[in-house]
Amino acid sequence: MEVPMDVSGGKSSCPDVSVLMQSLQQALALEAKFQPKLQLPSTASNTGESGEITSAMRDGAAHVLRCLKVWYDLPSAVLLDALNMMDRFMSRMKARPKHLSCIAISSFHLAACQWVERVKKNSGETSSISGPLQVVPEPQDLVTISQCKCTAGDINRMEKIVEAKLACLPQEEPVTTLTFLNLYHALLSTTLPAALQPDLLILSCKLETICCDANYAAFPSSVLAFALLFVEMKCHQTAIEVISRDVLLELQRLAQVKDDMLNECVRMVSSVMAPYDGYAQSNPSHRQRLTWKLSRRTLKQLRPTEKLVNVLPTIEENRQFGQVQKRSRRSRLTPHKVRPVSPGAVLSTLPLPFPTKEDLTSFFDNFVAASPYSFRFLYGLEEESPSTA
Amino acid sequence: MSAGPLVDKIDPFKRSPKKKPKKSQGSSRYHSGSEADLQPLPLLKDVPAGEQEELFIRKLRQCCLGFDFLDPVADLKGKEIKRASLTELVDYITAGRGVLTEPVYPEIIRTITSNLFRTLPPSDNPDFDPEEDDPTLEASWPHLQVIYLVYEFFLRFLESPDFQPGIGKKVIDQKFVLQLLELFDSEDPRERDFLKTVLHRIYGKFLGLRAFIRKQINNIFLRFIYETEHFNGVSELLEILGSIINGFALPLKLEHKQFLVKVLLPLHKVKCLSLYHAQLAYCVVQFLEKDPSLTEEVIRGLLKYWPKTCSQKEVMFLGEIEEILDVTEPAQFIKIQEPLFKQISRCVSSPHFQVAERALYLWNNEYVMSLIEENSAAIMPIMFPALYRISKEHWNQTIVALVYNVLKTFMEMNSKLFDELTATYKTERQKEKKKEKERDELWRKLAELEISHRRREPSAKTNATGGVALAKQSPPTLK
Numbered sequence: 001m002e003v004p005m006d007v008s009g010g011k012s013s014c015p016d017v018s019v020l021m022q023s024l025q026q027a028l029a030l031e032a033k034f035q036p037k038l039q040l041p042s043t044a045s046n047t048g049e050s051g052e053i054t055s056a057m058r059d060g061a062a063h064v065l066r067c068l069k070v071w072y073d074l075p076s077a078v079l080l081d082a083l084n085m086m087d088r089f090m091s092r093m094k095a096r097p098k099h100l101s102c103i104a105i106s107s108f109h110l111a112a113c114q115w116v117e118r119v120k121k122n123s124g125e126t127s128s129i130s131g132p133l134q135v136v137p138e139p140q141d142l143v144t145i146s147q148c149k150c151t152a153g154d155i156n157r158m159e160k161i162v163e164a165k166l167a168c169l170p171q172e173e174p175v176t177t178l179t180f181l182n183l184y185h186a187l188l189s190t191t192l193p194a195a196l197q198p199d200l201l202i203l204s205c206k207l208e209t210i211c212c213d214a215n216y217a218a219f220p221s222s223v224l225a226f227a228l229l230f231v232e233m234k235c236h237q238t239a240i241e242v243i244s245r246d247v248l249l250e251l252q253r254l255a256q257v258k259d260d261m262l263n264e265c266v267r268m269v270s271s272v273m274a275p276y277d278g279y280a281q282s283n284p285s286h287r288q289r290l291t292w293k294l295s296r297r298t299l300k301q302l303r304p305t306e307k308l309v310n311v312l313p314t315i316e317e318n319r320q321f322g323q324v325q326k327r328s329r330r331s332r333l334t335p336h337k338v339r340p341v342s343p344g345a346v347l348s349t350l351p352l353p354f355p356t357k358e359d360l361t362s363f364f365d366n367f368v369a370a371s372p373y374s375f376r377f378l379y380g381l382e383e384e385s386p387s388t389a
Numbered sequence: 390m391s392a393g394p395l396v397d398k399i400d401p402f403k404r405s406p407k408k409k410p411k412k413s414q415g416s417s418r419y420h421s422g423s424e425a426d427l428q429p430l431p432l433l434k435d436v437p438a439g440e441q442e443e444l445f446i447r448k449l450r451q452c453c454l455g456f457d458f459l460d461p462v463a464d465l466k467g468k469e470i471k472r473a474s475l476t477e478l479v480d481y482i483t484a485g486r487g488v489l490t491e492p493v494y495p496e497i498i499r500t501i502t503s504n505l506f507r508t509l510p511p512s513d514n515p516d517f518d519p520e521e522d523d524p525t526l527e528a529s530w531p532h533l534q535v536i537y538l539v540y541e542f543f544l545r546f547l548e549s550p551d552f553q554p555g556i557g558k559k560v561i562d563q564k565f566v567l568q569l570l571e572l573f574d575s576e577d578p579r580e581r582d583f584l585k586t587v588l589h590r591i592y593g594k595f596l597g598l599r600a601f602i603r604k605q606i607n608n609i610f611l612r613f614i615y616e617t618e619h620f621n622g623v624s625e626l627l628e629i630l631g632s633i634i635n636g637f638a639l640p641l642k643l644e645h646k647q648f649l650v651k652v653l654l655p656l657h658k659v660k661c662l663s664l665y666h667a668q669l670a671y672c673v674v675q676f677l678e679k680d681p682s683l684t685e686e687v688i689r690g691l692l693k694y695w696p697k698t699c700s701q702k703e704v705m706f707l708g709e710i711e712e713i714l715d716v717t718e719p720a721q722f723i724k725i726q727e728p729l730f731k732q733i734s735r736c737v738s739s740p741h742f743q744v745a746e747r748a749l750y751l752w753n754n755e756y757v758m759s760l761i762e763e764n765s766a767a768i769m770p771i772m773f774p775a776l777y778r779i780s781k782e783h784w785n786q787t788i789v790a791l792v793y794n795v796l797k798t799f800m801e802m803n804s805k806l807f808d809e810l811t812a813t814y815k816t817e818r819q820k821e822k823k824k825e826k827e828r829d830e831l832w833r834k835l836a837e838l839e840i841s842h843r844r845r846e847p848s849a850k851t852n853a854t855g856g857v858a859l860a861k862q863s864p865p866t867l868k
Binding site: 063064066067070071145147201205276279280281286287290291292293294295297301302303304305306308311312313314315316317318319320322 | 554585586589590592593594596628629631632633635636637638666667668669670671674704705708709711712742743746747750753762765766780786787789790791793794796797798800801802803804805806807808811812
């Protein structure tokens with residue numbers, strides 16, 4: 001589905017600098033209101049229901065939301081609004097790990113609804129609607145796809161709680177790092193030639209990655225956006241042009257970003273972006289423990305050699321077969337490579353080597369994550385049986 | 390008939406005045422007459438050791454006599470004697486030591502030959518579907534009892550600690566083995582099971598016969614693949630081959646590698662693959678465990694024979710691919726990853742939910758995942774478009790959920806590549822849609838042009854302008 005370019009509150013890349021300046025001032029004024037103050041412990045002091053949500057858990061949930069954003073073809077704004085709401089909520093409320101997935105999904109749904117409302121309102125102002133109308137994903141669909149073990153009703157209820165707690169006004173667009181990023185980019189494009197302008201889409205992707213790391217909340221949104229811009233432009237211009245350097249300095253002054261805070265932020269941004277830019281794998285603690293549901297028909301015939309029970313004893317080439325040999329079970333005879341389950345793996349795996357159908361059915365029926373990374377919040381305590389096709 | 394004897398001699402259709410004896414339809418040939426031949430003999434344990442060999446041979450000769458089992462009342466006494474004899478002989482061979490003297494060998498073989506070797510009757514049910522129907526068993530149970538006893542006896546003979554291949558090879562020769570192999574086409578699964586064990590032991594003990602046996606099995610398979618597509622004993626023969634492959638010495642002989650490529654791989658394309666797929670997959674995997682350098686050839690072969698219309702076979706192939714990947718080394722994986730994953734992405738897009746499900750489930754295999762992770766830069770771009778498209782279009786919700794799992798896994802594997810692919814896919818889709826729109830617009834204009842042209846000059850040819858306009862249009866791209 002086509003999605004129009006990120007539209008944040010109707011501020012298009014119109015070259016009217018004064019309008020942009022005004023928007024920037026407004027955003028800076030509202031910044032504190034929308035700043036999350038996450039104070040999550042980095043390690044779980046006590047796991048289980050009475051435990052706390054750690055930053056690793058929060059990051060994991062953020063990555064799930066990121067995947068959902070791609071899945072439903074929504075723009076970065078929805079994701080960042082959702083993260084903003086989720087983080088602000090958790091700044092004020094001490095939530096339990098088992099509720100984290102519900103909070104995350106409800107924030108996502110809420111953000112999507114609000115965004116669609118804004119788009120409708122904006123396109124209502126102009127006469128024509130370009131492209132297909134964006135549809136908000138249904139809560140039930142979200143719940144099923146994201147594999148969080150709560151119901152659509154839970155989502156609806158949680159949404160109301162979040163809205164109430166954050167005192168969200170429907171027309172009010174949250175001021176997030178993306179807001180500032182868009183503004184900075186627009187301002188840059190008024191002065192810099194196109195060749196020197198960084199790509200907004202790429203920047204948005206990087207910003208998403210940064211905001212999936214809980215440490216981002218330590219910095220004000222305006223500083224963070226600027227730091228990202230700074231790092232990106234510095235990386236992509238081997239000899240930073242005099243023009244862009246001056247422009248950046250000017251922008252820094254307008255955004256009221258202090259040098260020491262900027263340096264610290266740049267350090268954080270660089271450390272988060274380094275693995276991303278290196279095409280590295282994500283942190284194992286952020287990985288979602290996925291359930292793989294199969295139809296019974298497919299479960300019955302996963303591997304052809306499952307059906308082999310007894311295997312004839314080996315006949316060595318160039319040697320005569322022994323006198324008395326009993327037929328033995330396969331596992332003793334064939335040196336089948338058994339791969340050990342690595343301790344860091346959080347992906348759901350089958351018991352090796354060849355489970356029977358009963359094994360598999362009970363495995364799926366009783367799936368409870370017992371991982372040390374405490375991802376039980378994503379799976380609650382309900383049991384689901386594999387669906388029949 | 391009224392003409393002279395000269396005409397009679399040259400008339401081929403003249404029936405012999407003698408009535409031909411009725412040929413038995415069952416597999417047992419009956420012995421005409423002499424119940425006197427089958428007198429009950431004393432038990433072997435009752436005679437002194439010196440006389441045992443002679444009695445043994447006499448009993449064996451007795452058991453050579455066949456009976457008509459189609460007729461349940463005929464020769465009841467004889468049948469019972471034979472059955473009891475065989476049971477006794479089985480025990481005698483198992484327990485006794487030094488009972489296998491040289492003169493006994495040919496007698497045993499004669500008993501086997503007369504009881505087992507026969508032309509298999511034509512199938513009562515020509516439309517026999519091996520998967521659905523139960524196999525038809527010959528004649529009646531008493532007859533089968535005897536047959537199975539003979540097999541049991543033969544097996545004990547071969548497995549006896551006293552058995553000497555040096556003597557045995559004089560009587561178990563190529564002709565014997567050939568007849569044994571023909572019996573594998575029997576519809577009786579228990580008989581085939583016995584035959585499998587018997588041939589396994591023969592192969593094991595007679596090194597001189599091994600090449601011959603392998604060659605004959607090849608012939609059977611090749612005839613099966615390319616001519617008849619019918620042979621009941623394929624799975625049993627493959628099971629024997631599995632144990633042979635397991636024992637191959639390294640480095641593998643060229644003959645064995647050729648067998649893999651020219652016989653085992655083409656066995657995949659036969660319609661009734663499900664009957665023997667387990668054993669076939671086992672053989673293939675054993676080969677790869679012996680010599681990993683064969684991986685590329687095996688996978689390319691499977692891709693060549695990939696089923697195009699039979700979805701059940703596709704599911705089987707995918708299961709086999711997973712088993713093969715389980716034993717694939719990373720260096721080999723790199724050679725085949727591209728063509729393999731192109732096929733997998735086609736399977737994932739299949740509207741048949743089982744095929745898509747099985748293909749997606751590959752991502753739940755930890756070792757396969759580690760291989761994919763190491764090569765994510767090559768594999769993700771191949772898989773991504775199909776996955777992204779299905780996430781929106783597939784009718785089956787189980788599939789959609791699995792696609793989410795795979796996409797999430799990809800995102801965790803390599804976020805940057807994932808983002809790049811998403812962006813690329815979107816821009817390409819936008820380009821495609823734009824092209825489609827332009828093309829539609831062009832056709833619309835052409836239609837209008839034609840109508841207006843026709844209105845102005847109804848008699849003139851209308852193709853002129855249209856032809857020129859068509860030439861300008863870019864050829865439609867295949868989706």
